[in-house]
Amino acid sequence: MATISKETAKRLDPDKLAATALEIADAEGLDAVTIRRLAQLHDVTPMALYRHFSDKNDLLAAIGDRLLADIRLPEPNDDRWDLQLRAVLTAFVDALRPHPKAADLTLYRILVSEAGLAMAERTMELLTSGGFSVDDAAEVGRQSLCSLITLVTTEPGANExxxxxxxxxxxxxxxxxxxxxxxxxxxxxxxxxxxxxxxxSTDRYYSLGMDLVVAGIRGVLTDLQEEKK
Amino acid sequence: MATISKETAKRLDPDKLAATALEIADAEGLDAVTIRRLAQLHDVTPMALYRHFSDKNDLLAAIGDRLLADIRLPEPNDDRWDLQLRAVLTAFVDALRPHPKAADLTLYRILVSEAGLAMAERTMELLTSGGFSVDDAAEVGRQSLCSLITLVTTEPGANExxxxxxxxxxxxxxxxxxxxxxxxxxxxxxxxxxxxxxxxSTDRYYSLGMDLVVAGIRGVLTDLQEEKK
DNA sequence: ACGCTAGGTCTACGTTGTAAACTTGTCAAC
DNA sequence: GTTGACAAGTTTACAACGTAGACCTAGCGT
Known part of the structure; x- marks a missing residue:
């Protein structure tokens, strides 16, 4: 019934591995995530992990993907584009917030993982619907997401x-x-x-951070449009 | 005449050490900065470095301080506060840009190093003169600087x-x-x-990034002021 | 019944940060 | 001068890390 029965306990599950790796990272930071330690927690030899991850970067990437998979994108609706954008970005931040010490890992996985791509595409939809050119939307979206990741990783109190x-x-x-x-x-x-x-207040910290990003996007948009005239 | 003469070559200079450590980081990334390697470049035993840095973090902190010391703050003038703020933030980014792989090290040194404190104080001066409360200025300034660091460290092409x-x-x-x-x-x-x-274009990348940050600050300020009314 | 292979194990290597004990060059004080 | 003493470099050593490579070995398809 369970994925790990009594005698089949030797079957490792990459998702489970990534999950406990994330637990370690949450508790003690990314440096504490160690091949040997993760193996020990699964009663297995360190080298066993290499049957499921090509190397440690691959494992860290899996953690990143896991975080991105937690994003709960809001349904599109009739709100103004910038309100919807704020909702999408908030969904992103909400997914990262429980894991400030691991949030860094998402940066290089956004354009790789399914969930990251979905969010990125939605972000670009909303930016272009607001009036950005495709290229501008790409650059603005990129930096906005980076800033929000940093917002989470530098959340005071989550340092270490x-x-x-x-x-x-x-x-x-x-x-x-x-x-x-x-x-x-x-x-x-x-x-x-x-x-x-x-x-x-932590909530104020995040809402102010989000305000900064969204206000920046709106401001840059009007700048770009005025400069075109 | 030189700081390192023929026989006095054994006198290590912490500044010189940090300088070559920075060179390594620029060339091959932070992971390549190694106690042993740095020691070898100075014809010295690895443990010799510990007479000048309490541990590796201390060395990395010295690199961060070095970057911050390169900031050339503009003189205060009569320009509008947001223009002056942009100039200060640009000075910050300009100091980091030559070292995208090491720029991360500045984050935790801003409120410690002389140069970082000077910039932070100037930033808060301009933010409060624009109308932010001291506390809001602190939070807004904090995140703005974080975003700009991230702007540099994630500069495309500088990755590795x-x-x-x-x-x-x-x-x-x-x-x-x-x-x-x-x-x-x-x-x-x-x-x-x-x-x-x-x-x-790299220049466009940076100017757009700076625009996002400054526009965000302006936008948040007007939001805060309207909400007060 | 038989081999193949996925998924474990074992051993070993090179690299890392750094603790602890040691040597030595330099300079101040008697 | 001689003598401590102290700052600064050396030596040795250790534990922890990522991972290469050779090795089982259970279970499945044919």
């Missing part, structure tokens, strides 16, 4: 340090470093130290 | 592969992958394949 005591320590060190610099020379940074270290 | 034959090969593979997907299902991606693989 699995256990809360080390994380708290790191936070304190950072706070102290900012508190130590001369407010005379860096008045604004000193004033914003708290926000710089840890933004008020 | 030192020698031109391997790079050409990789390009061909990518091109083939995009050409192989069904244009029926992905019409826009297929149409934009060339642009997606390699944008028309």
């Amino acid at each position: 340090d699995t256990d809360p005591i080390a994380r708290e320590d790191a936070l304190r060190v950072k706070r102290a470093a900012l508190a130590a610099l001369p407010p005379r020379r860096y008045p604004l940074i000193s004033a914003a130290a708290d926000t710089l270290i840890c933004p008020s | 592969d030192t020698d031109p034959i391997a790079r050409e090969d990789a390009l061909r593979v990518k091109r083939a992958a995009l050409a192989a997907l069904p244009p029926r299902r992905y019409p826009l991606i297929s149409a934009a394949a060339d642009t997606l693989i390699c944008p028309s």
Whole structure:
């Protein structure tokens, strides 16, 4: 009944492998994802993994594909193009948010994986329907997606340090470093130290990030159209 | 006369070390920067480096600081705040552009290194003078700088592969992958394949990226101000 | 019944970061 | 001068990593 029965336990499943690799990455960061460790978690010899992944990059790519596969694209509707675009990009970010330490892996898989291609095509549809040329849509879409990935990977608090005591320590060190610099020379940074270290609310962080991207797209579009006239 | 004379050759200079480490990174990527290799280039034992850097992260941080130190901030003037901001951000990008493979290292050094702090403070000055609250300026500035770093690190063509034959090969593979997907299902991606693989002009790539960021900032500002009313 | 092969194992190699103990060149103080 | 002491380079060693290559071996198609 289960994919792993008592005696057939030796049958490895690449999807399962990618799944537990992702768990490791979520918990301890990408560097902790190791062939040997992943093998051990599946009670198998390290070299066994190479029957399912050609090398470690291939494994990491599988993690990336997995993240992209979690995207739940909204159905097309009659909203204005930029609202729909925002919804698509939000779906992308929502898929990455649970895995800030692994989100980087999606970048080079967007134009390869099924789910990534679907999102990219939808993005370009909406951009061109808004008035971008195909080429401009490609470049604008590309950078927008990159920015959103970065938004997730640099989400404050997701950086590293699995256990809360080390994380708290790191936070304190950072706070102290900012508190130590001369407010005379860096008045604004000193004033914003708290926000710089840890933004008020994670939801606000993401909505502001999304606003920046979408507002940028709209602004560039009107610039391009005015310059054409 | 020179910093390294015949017999005093044994005196290592941390700045020189970071400089050649950067050269390695530029030529072959960050993974090629290795304690042993860097030591060998300075005719020294690997462990010698640890007298000047507490560990490898410390070395990488020094590279990041070096990049930030190359920023040539423009003098304040009477231009509108957003124009001046664009100039500051352009100075940042200009400092990173020669080193796309190492630009990532600046992210965690901006709020630590002298040059990074100077730029961050200037950025926040201009954002607040434009009308952002201090906290909003912090979050907006943070993400803008992140996006610009990403703009540089993902600059097409700078990805990897030192020698031109391997790079050409990789390009061909990518091109083939995009050409192989069904244009029926992905019409826009297929149409934009060339642009997606390699944008028309590097300068246009950067100016469009900068436009996106600055337009985003302006757009978010007016959104925030309207919502306050 | 027989071989083929998919999917494991075992062993081994080269590379990496770095801990610990050591040597040595230089300079300050007596 | 002689003598510590300290900064800076050396030596040796280790554990962990990715992975090449040779080797089982269970189970399936013919």
